[in-house]
Structures are given as structure tokens and as C-alpha cells.
Amino acid sequence: MVIIMEDKATEPEIQNVVEKIKSMGFTVHRSDGIQRTVLGAVGEKRDVDKRNLELLQGVREVISITKPYKLVSREFKKDDTIIQVGTVKIGGDNVVIIAGPCAVEDRQQVMKIAEILKQNSVSALRGGAFKPRTSPYAFQGLGEHGLILMREAADKYGLLVVSEVMDVSQIPLMEKYVDIIQIGARNMHNFWLLRELGKIRKPILLKRGMSATIEEWLMAAEYIMAGGNYQIVLCERGIRTFENYTRNTLDISAIPVIQKLSHLPVIVDPSHGTGRRDKVRPMARAAIAAGAHGLLIEVHPDPETALSDGAQSLYPEQFNQLIFELNDIAKVLRKKIC
Amino acid sequence: MVIIMEDKATEPEIQNVVEKIKSMGFTVHRSDGIQRTVLGAVGEKRDVDKRNLELLQGVREVISITKPYKLVSREFKKDDTIIQVGTVKIGGDNVVIIAGPCAVEDRQQVMKIAEILKQNSVSALRGGAFKPRTSPYAFQGLGEHGLILMREAADKYGLLVVSEVMDVSQIPLMEKYVDIIQIGARNMHNFWLLRELGKIRKPILLKRGMSATIEEWLMAAEYIMAGGNYQIVLCERGIRTFENYTRNTLDISAIPVIQKLSHLPVIVDPSHGTGRRDKVRPMARAAIAAGAHGLLIEVHPDPETALSDGAQSLYPEQFNQLIFELNDIAKVLRKKIC
Amino acid sequence: MVIIMEDKATEPEIQNVVEKIKSMGFTVHRSDGIQRTVLGAVGEKRDVDKRNLELLQGVREVISITKPYKLVSREFKKDDTIIQVGTVKIGGDNVVIIAGPCAVEDRQQVMKIAEILKQNSVSALRGGAFKPRTSPYAFQGLGEHGLILMREAADKYGLLVVSEVMDVSQIPLMEKYVDIIQIGARNMHNFWLLRELGKIRKPILLKRGMSATIEEWLMAAEYIMAGGNYQIVLCERGIRTFENYTRNTLDISAIPVIQKLSHLPVIVDPSHGTGRRDKVRPMARAAIAAGAHGLLIEVHPDPETALSDGAQSLYPEQFNQLIFELNDIAKVLRKKIC
């Protein structure tokens, strides 16, 4: 930490701060400038509340130097993390497409969509079995039966299964049926759940909270990695802003930012990020052009009858056209859709 | 819903929308203006995704008329809800003070703070037993032992106990030791947890999510009430904005807004809402002046040694002075601290 | 407007609202549902303050149907507006690149950069002559001399000149030296300036205000068009959010949104939108992939010595590489850089 004293801080005030810093376990470097004194607190403690210094008499500002995260950072691990699940590689120069309906509805729907994915060379099938709807009066998902249907369809067509865990109690089910466990935006801050997912050894797809900063998002990944589970894919899905024409504002710039700060792969969900089918194609292209390691896209055999989020699901033909465009854009960046 | 067609919408486009509305179970009222056609969809369905109409050809905009919540609304229940716990009444003209440390640390701390609260005529002791810290490297709370200590101190001094539940698995512990169960900001969107808390019969203190709109906050309360638990106290604790001098921006205007929309009591947490001790007093006064039904305040016998959030905890003397000021402000509004 | 009455609104309350609506010059359509009454106010007035109805007894909500803008909307003009300046076309399938330094510094700098632009087939030279710096202690621009230098360089290399107007008093200078007049983000809400720019006949490049909604941005364009100046290019440059790793959050999704709502061309400024050179390339690619009609990019012969915003200016070599990438991405969308 760096502690900047006020211009008129007195010597006893400075001494008091020095003592407090020492009592917190740091070594102090003092630098007396012409206008003010600056104190450096040297040490590697990560759980310090800097406000305890800010409130001392004569202190103007306290600045943290140690980032709160470590394992996720590129300083800790220089090379890109590449997560291999079966034959699929996520990260590096690969562009992975994970697609499927918002919610699993019935056997026919899942089989149909899995077939469409296969025809488009997609690697992974996504679908919700437990649906955390904002309204208590809406469809809440098929539960375990939904997971069974996804597993069956994925096995038939050689796909991976990606599905969202809602609560600690569902982890065993997820371990049984799913290849990549998704943590939804609403649970990014659920440290209880993150801690438990750190104990298992399945890859995690961690969505950004709807108003999480990039640092908080990386800290959620750190929580999981601190438990020993290092296979994390980050997924940008839009943040809340004052703009209300779009459901969320998809933060495309988070992609190069994450790639500078962290070695973890980062993908984008343009479906939740925009909330409207006609915005999914341009934003999917933009994400790949910005360097994303992949996409999470909602597609439905018949969006008009979808039980949830049909409005943001692509029609199969639209999806097919999009895949072609994405291939061409990936080539510009010397990458390859898989 | 009201569906506004584009100025140049064709008759077949209008007919297509009419059919779609009917197929969703609504009756249609059509109004042809000079410039455009407006369709009214009459019916009381709450789980409709209006985007399914927005995407149809010729539709300019779709507006929901039915609010997504019902039980929490003042239209449903005109008079203020007053929640009685023991001899304490929350809501109406009462101003309740709930105070205590961020985290329960040990027996001595809890006993000391309970004594201080009693001396200040406070009704309820708050304290965290399970601490959902953003850093995996920080103090995580005493668990059940913390709840036992709070119960003992509260019983000795005639106080209520308020503590936060982090996960569905902790509900039985909460039912055993706690009088009012708190849902933290990070869990306001945890529908899994809300659903389970709808099944019990203890009062709930529901904090606003850090970027939740007022409507989403009321929907979270609706979730609990839909399960049959009607005793809910709403708690404003600051929202995330671009301003970063304060930890959050305490939305004082949410108080009169909630009081117009809902019959539920609404209190304010100026400690988390500002994150700094020196801002707690002015904001606590402001909340009461704006008409809040109470406050949730962090106070610690010795904030400098607190294991968490010491920087936003008041010293006992500051707390005492604040209570005096709040009494005087409450009188201006013809209310009474209890 | 649609006025939704409360469920328990009385007949006198409804009548009172009906009378008020009529007195505002509207015709009323009344629809009595099972639960509540809904009133439609038919007419085309644009300057109504709907809050005057919202505050009447028994009214739950008032919804505007008439959009506040007209001339900018795609309903008013179906086909894309293409603005031709000299031989350059902005809009439609053209992708225009406008580039140059943040501020004009001296003759040598401007000549050098104009040469670089020509080598990269760029159409327009941008540069600031009047610099509205946030600090009163920073470089404030060369004024008219800067405009003269830009004109000279542009004429030598066959480029257009784009520069920002800061105040009504500068309009005559702009008319004399500049081909496209830029309105900066801070002036998007300066209706005094917008009104005067509506009276001239030079194309306007209108940047989005740093916290303007898309609707407000379109209203600013409407202001200019209402004065008779129809040649407007919209420019997205990032909005303010809670995320502070990037200077602003570049709202790439505004591109498809604008293209649906309006016939005006929309370009993107990734330099101000991110504030850092290393984020400019990925975001420039993303903007073109999302369908932007062009880019506004800062490039400097020697960014390290730039008098302002050097950190977000590309090196000439980086700029050259970027142009190659953009050409390839534009081809995927069947567009062409010009």
C-alpha cells in the first residue's frame, strides 16, 4: 500500500500512521516530499482493509498496490491456459462455439437441436435444466430429467454438455451429467457456491455478474482456483448501464482487458448480452473480431414456441449463416472455429 | 400489454400480430389512429415475454401494463404492513434501530455490544456468523458458534437477533437462533434461496441487490411472499454507480418510492451504503428525515480491532450521539425511535 | 399516450383524468378491463410532460407512444442516408476511416500525418484546434492557426478535414476551413450550439454524450435536423459505467440499435472509447464486424511526444496493420474501406 498524507499533516499524525502500518505487519518506507509525506507499506498481505488507514488523522488517501487476486493473473502464469475437454480445446487460438436452447423443454427439442449443432460443427450443447426465473410465476425447468436428455443427445452427436448449477445441492447431479458447469451471472458473487466448486475437478464456465467489475469477476475465479480447480472459462454477458434499449450493455472491451490481466480463456454470450435475436449476429461477429476465445449462443429449433427466452434465440438458418461469417472473421485473426 | 405498430405497418402485419396475441391467451382491443394502429392485449397473465411480440414484422414497441408483482403492491394491500416480533413493531410510525458489529468475533465482544445497545434503547442486535467475503483469504465468520453467542447476549439484554443466511443449508440454524433472517445484497437474486425462505414463518430482512432496480427488489420480495411468508422488511444499502468516492451510492429516494409502491416497511443501512464511519451519521439522519422505518447500523466496542468492516463501524460514543439526533428528527416527522 | 389507472380507481378519478387529457388537446379512447381501466390519448403532440397525468389521483402509469424524435427515424425515411463530401461517401456499404492526431501541434506534425493517411488510403484527416481539456492547467490547442494547418495538409494530400467546434462563436471559422464539423461528447446536450448548427449546411459528426441514452443522442440529431441541416453522422465513443479499468465502456451494441431506429450513418471512435492504444485495434475490428459505417481513430507520427492523448494514439505501423485487418473484416460483410 501507498499512504499519502495531507499537505499539512503533523509529525505526530505521521508517526501514528507509521505505527498503525507496522502493527498490521508491514515494513514502512517513508518519503518526505516538498509538499507532503508519502508512506509505503511493504509486505504481501491480501486481506487488509485499507479504510482503517484512510480514517486516521492526516491521511489523504490510501492506495492498494497488491492486487487482490493472484492465481488468475498473467503475472502468476504467463502463457494462455488451454482447457481440454475430450477433444475440444478452449483457449489459445481456438474459437469454441457452445450453443443450444435457453431451457431444455423435451426430448424431441434437445435431439433436434443437437443434430443442428452437429451439422454446424459445433463442439458443445448448452441448455438449462434449473431455470432461475425472475418471476415466481414462470417455467422453472425440467430438473434432473433435463440433464439426462442433454447427456443422451450429446452422446449421440458427439457433443459436450454445458449446463448451469443453481445451488450447492445440485453439484453431484452436475458432476454426473455435465462436462462444463456454468455459474450464472446471479451466482458470480455466491461465495458459498464458488468455494464448493473449487473442490471438484470439472471445468467451470464463470459468467460475469450483471454489475460486476472486471476485478470482482477475476476474484470470483480466484475463489474457485484457491480451492484447487484451475479449469475456468470466463464468459462476458453484458453489464447493467443506464441504457435501456438493450437488456444489458455487452462489454466487448472486457475481452482485451481480461486477456491482458489473466491467462484464462474468455468467451462471450451475445444472446443474454443483448436480449434480442436481431442483435445477436452483429455482436457475435464483434466478439470474435475483438479476440474472444469463443461464444455461448442460444439457438432453438422453433424460437416462437420456446418456453423461455425465445426472443433471443436464433433460428437454425440464422445460426448457420452466422457460423459462416464467424469462420471468415476468425481467419482474419488467424484463428479457427471448433 | 399495449402493442404499438409502426406507422407504415401493413394490414397483414397487423393481423399477424393480432393472431399471435390471441394465441397467447389474450383478448385484443384494436384502435386505428390517424398515424398508426395500437393494439391492447387484455388479460392477467404475468409470465409473458413481450419480446416475442416486439420481434414481429411491423411492431414498433410493446409495453407491459401488468406489473410483474402483486402481493407486495399497495394496490393489493392498502395499509402499511407492521411486523411485530416480540414487543418490537416494524413499520407504520415506528422507527426501529438494528445495530451491532459486522461479524461476531467472540463472547466478550457480543456481550459488550449488547450492553451498549440496551443503554441506547435499541431493539435488535445484528451480527454476521457466516461472512461472505469477497476475498478467499479473509476471515469467514464463526458459524453456528457465532449464532449461539448472539442468542445468549440478546436474551440477557432483551434484544432481538438479526443475522444473515448465506445458503439454503443454513436455514434450520437460522430458525433455531435468529428472530429476523437477513438476505444479503449478493443473494437478493438467489431465487433458490428466496423460494425456501418463502416456506418458513420467520420475518425476513431483504437487502437490495447492489445493482437491482426497485422493481427487481420488489420481485424478490414477491418470490418470498408467493411461498406464504408475508413478513418482509426491505433494506436499502446503496447501489453501484460510476461514482467511486463512496463504496456505493445510497439511494435515499428509494424510501418514498417504495412507500408509494408497496405496503412493506423499508429501512436503510448507512454503514454498507457508504463504507466509511464519518459518512454514517449524516446518511442515517437523512434516511430518517426521508421517512425510513428504521436503520441497520454497524457499531463496534473497538472498531480499530474489528475483524471486518471496522472502518464503517461507529464508536459507541458516536452511536450514542447519533441516537439522540435521530430521536429529534423522528419527532419532526411525528415518529418515535424504538 | 396510454394512461393505466389503478385497479381501485374510482369513476370520478377516471373522469378527472379524461378531462385533463382532453384539455391537453387529445382525443380519448377508453377501455374498461376486468381489473382496471386503460385510457388512450390520441394525437400527435410531442411536447407533452406525461408527469402531469402521472400525478393525478388514481393514475398508476402513463406511457408515451409517440417517440420524441421524427426526422431521424427510419419510419420517416426508410433508406440509409448516404452523405457525400467531395468524392467520399459516408453511409450504406461504405466504411469510412477518419484519422489523425488528438490535437494539431505544428505544421510538421500535420504534414507528416496527412502523408501517412494518404499512404493508407484514408479519406479524412481529423485533429483538434480548440481543446476542451478537463484541467485548466493543460494545453488548450492552436485555435485558428491549427485549422489553417489542417486545411493546407488536407489539400496537399486530397483529404477531408474534420474538426471539433466548441462554441457558437467558432462556427464561422469552421465553415471556412473544415469539411465535417464535429460536436464533442460534452456538447451533445448543448442545445444552444445544436440549434445554430442546424442553420448551416455542412455535414455534422455528432458524438454521443458520455452518459447519453440512444434516444437522447437521436434527439440531439433531431435538433439539428429540425433546423434544416440533414447531413449528420452519429459517432459512438463510449459511455460511463461502473467499470473503471477502461476509461469508458464502448457500446458496440449501439451500432445495430441505431441502424434499426434511424437512417443516419453511425461510426465508432475506439480511441476515446477505450483510452488506451493497446485496446484500439481489437475494438476497431469489433466495430466494423458489428456493422459500423466507419471509424474515427487517433494516430500520431510520434505518440510519445504528443501534447494530448498520446496514450490512445496508434503508432503509424500499428495503424497500417489495423487498416489491413479492417479491410479483411469489411469484406466478410461485403463492405469496402474508403
Next chain:
Amino acid sequence: MVIIMEDKATEPEIQNVVEKIKSMGFTVHRSDGIQRTVLGAVGEKRDVDKRNLELLQGVREVISITKPYKLVSREFKKDDTIIQVGTVKIGGDNVVIIAGPCAVEDRQQVMKIAEILKQNSVSALRGGAFKPRTSPYAFQGLGEHGLILMREAADKYGLLVVSEVMDVSQIPLMEKYVDIIQIGARNMHNFWLLRELGKIRKPILLKRGMSATIEEWLMAAEYIMAGGNYQIVLCERGIRTFENYTRNTLDISAIPVIQKLSHLPVIVDPSHGTGRRDKVRPMARAAIAAGAHGLLIEVHPDPETALSDGAQSLYPEQFNQLIFELNDIAKVLRKKIC
């Protein structure tokens, strides 16, 4: 500035940064920790763009220590600034009420409102003569005639006149008729206008920009003070957030924050801050309870017929009741309405 190097920064990288810092005119203090090197740049330059260092190889982060403002800060001037205009004092323990209609409409309206203000012991009459409406189709104000009417009414009833300047060209008019010149939220970032207002010697009422940070707001005040005009009253009027039930989110916590950072008086505008009459009273009380030095309130003899913002104007009786409440709350803080 403090420059934090990456953990693995090499010695040549560190040397390169050291040279760059020196070339910017600073002295360098180097501190080699166990994990990383931290460089201190000592000097008092205010116009440095720290991004120029951030982009150098091996640099992790650069932190500014020197605040961008000086004259407005409490470090520069310890005691509260009290601005005296005629017999009215703004700042310190005085609570000033400035009230009146949104726009001056005609002679009768202004005279009536001035009489009402006098009956309520208000010090200053506010009213808009130039109205910067968001719609080009709405009422745009009476211009100079409006200022003449306000001056006449104010002189008759012994009040000050407060009115908003929209453009540099209006400054002479303002100097002629007005006692305190208001800068609206949309012009807070208009450095051209701020600079000109620094040259005159009338007190300025500076509203916070609708998405300005507190630091940017103080910088706008610094701009004016740097020109030699030291009489500035800051006015909080709500910031833009994702919450859309209220027009803006009134940031009450800005009051204690400003009072810590600056010696300038800070008042609050609950009328624009909420946009609805029924929210003005609670928020006005909250502002005074939080310690504001005054209020700017819209009141109209007949809000229903107001030409602008009638919905947020109080009725005369409501205003009278509010003044009584504010008096009582001011007493709790040992302050006095004037």
C-alpha cells in the same frame, strides 16, 4: 505519481521507466521490494497523462498522488467559504432556500411567486429565462424579458435573483439582472463557458453534471476559480443510474463527501433530482438532515398550468409546510434557515 512495476519486470524495463519519469520533469524515488519495484515520481505537475507511463513495458499500474484540483480543496483553504450576497450568507451554519418556478412565464406569475417566497422568509428567487429543452418542439423561455421580470419582482420583495446562463453570449445580460449565475448540469463540462465565468465577479451556482463524478465537479469549480472568481456554490441535482423509477438518483452522500474535500458550500436541488412533486418533500428534508447548506426548490403558483416541469413544482401550501419541517430539522443540526 507512484509507478508499480510488474513482478517480473527486468532491470532495463525499470531503467526505461526511470528515464521517462525524469524526462517528464520529476525526481524519482526507487523502492525495491521482495516481489516488485515501486517508483515514486516527485514533483507538482498537474497536467501529466499517466497513461504514457502505463503503456511502457513492465509497468503494472500508475497511480496519481497529486489531486487534479487545488483551489477548491480544503487542504488549500481550511475554513468554510461563506458567500455573502447582499444580506444573505451562503455556507457555514446558514441554510439558504432558493425557490421559484422552472421557467419565468409572465409578469403575474413572477410577482405572485415572489410574494409567496417573501411570506415564507425565503432569500432568493430562481427562474429560467433561457430554457434548454431536450425537445426542439417545446417552450424555449422568455429570454431577456424574463430576466427583467425577475429583477422587478425580486426588488419589490427584497429577494436575490438566481438564473441560468446557457451560452457565453448571455453573460452580459446575466451580469446586468442576476445576483447569482447558475450553470446547469448540461454545461458543467462546458469549459469554454466556465473559463469566461472565471473572469467575472458574480457568485456562481454550479450544478453537478448528470453523470459527473465528484472529482470532475470539483474540477469544473477549479476552472472558474483558476480565472479568479472564488464565489462558487455547488449544487447536487441527481446522477444517472440504472434505476429508472426516479428521473435521477439524488446523491445525498455527495454532501458529506464534498464537505470533507472542499471548503465551498454545497446545496441540493430535490426538484430536478427526483422529477416528481411527491418526492421533493422527503428528499428536501433528507438533504438538510445530511448537512446541506441549502436547497434549490421549484414552486409554482399553479403547477398544473406551468409551461415546464410543473410535475416537479410544489404547490404554495406544500412549500409552506416543507419550510416548517426544514426549520425543525435545521435546529437539530444547530443551523438556521435563511
